[in-house]
Amino acid sequence: MQLQMKAVEEACKELYIRALKVLPDDVKAGIERLNQGESDARAQVVLKTMITNISVAEREDNLLCQDTGLPIYKVKIGRNVQLDGMALKAAIRKGCERATTEYPLRSSVVHPITRKNNHTSCGIDMPAISIDFCDDDEMLEIEMVPKGSGSENNSFLKMAIPADGINGVKAFVIESVVSAGGKTCPPTIVGVGIGGTSEQCVAMAKRAATRALGSACPDEEGAKLEQELTAAVNKLGIGPQGLGGDGTAFAVHVELAHTHITLNPVAVNMQCHSARRARATFTPDGVTYGF
């Protein structure tokens, strides 16, 4: 399959706008589930308002949240796909810029020192583009995640040591969720990275926070930890918007990698209740959109 860069550019424009407007079904179901299980009256009002907002956004064809976030594009390349890597990155960037200027969307991207906004959602190394590979034949997938700042501002890394054990990891996750409180726009998906190098650990936490609800860590120990920590954080009482209640997190997701004998790194990254993402899949038959 030969990838057409004009189609990639169009899709990357479309993906940003789609992601901002329509929540994935698993996230909608997640809010409904927390609403049904919520025992706190104030939290019920908060969750119902979130449900109302989802339908208002769809009815008015509007963005769910004002925060257009930091644009993240995750590319997965299957087998037998011909492409020019640099042209692919340029097409993604162009699509992101066109969504921002043509829709128009708020550009939330500034230079980190001058704080200057180019009003394109683009800049040095932004959008954030990651590239990975998969076994599927003649297939390329691009997932777009607008990452809101309320949740991103609550990102944590601890280079724990082997003597801290898994309990040190668990305690750090609990501490992180407590210190974030209502600032992350809970209920959240709590992404936890365990092991690897320091930067792998942070990247795994982000991947975990943006994974679909209902998915499980492929590692058995990781999956067990997900269940244990999901139950634990929902006993903290932070609740939706930090105003108290049962529904602090949709889930805790864990991603892990083998690490050094002397390391025990743990990272936490959270995704807000507007857990937005959109996906485009390119095959020889054309482009299809989903979550």
Added chain:
Amino acid sequence: MAHYNLPTPVSEADIRKLRVNDTVTLQNTLFGIRDATQIHMFDKGRKTRFDLNGHAVIHTAPNVRKVPVSEEFPAGYQPICIGTTTSDRMERFTRPLMTENGVRMIVGKGGMREGSASAFQEIGGVYLAIIGGTAALETTWIEQIEDVDMDDLNPESLWRFKIKDFGPLLVAMDSHGGSIYQEVKGEVARNKEAVLKSLGIAS
């Protein structure tokens, strides 16, 4: 738990009536303000031409479309999606907003800390919680972008919105020292001990 319909601007007496868990619907005018706006106002000495006395500000940076100035769009901006950002980052600006500009109400999400609570108590102010991430809904409560100041900071300009039935908003911090966030923080600290224990962790 009373509900108040509050046309802006308000007086100190209006604010002193409000207690945590009351709800408020705002009418007339609301000002949009954010990190950069307040950094320029209070760290760089810029003055706004807007009179914020007795008014409400919302922590926001909206999605807007630039359009020709008309009766419908007097500031040359059409609102697209206007929502709320996390208030905590702007904690240190609450007191100067009140003492230098006379602001009485802050609309935001996630809550503010002790410094804001004491400013609300001493000067007469409230924090009105809106549900973060529900911008599509909030946008339907905004009729028009009436005016804009410090627009070189766009989208973090100082915006003047014409509003209708903006709410219900929850009084989450009042002028009598009440704060739902402080209450929840205390409960969470107690719950945390039990949670750590259930995970087999000695605290």
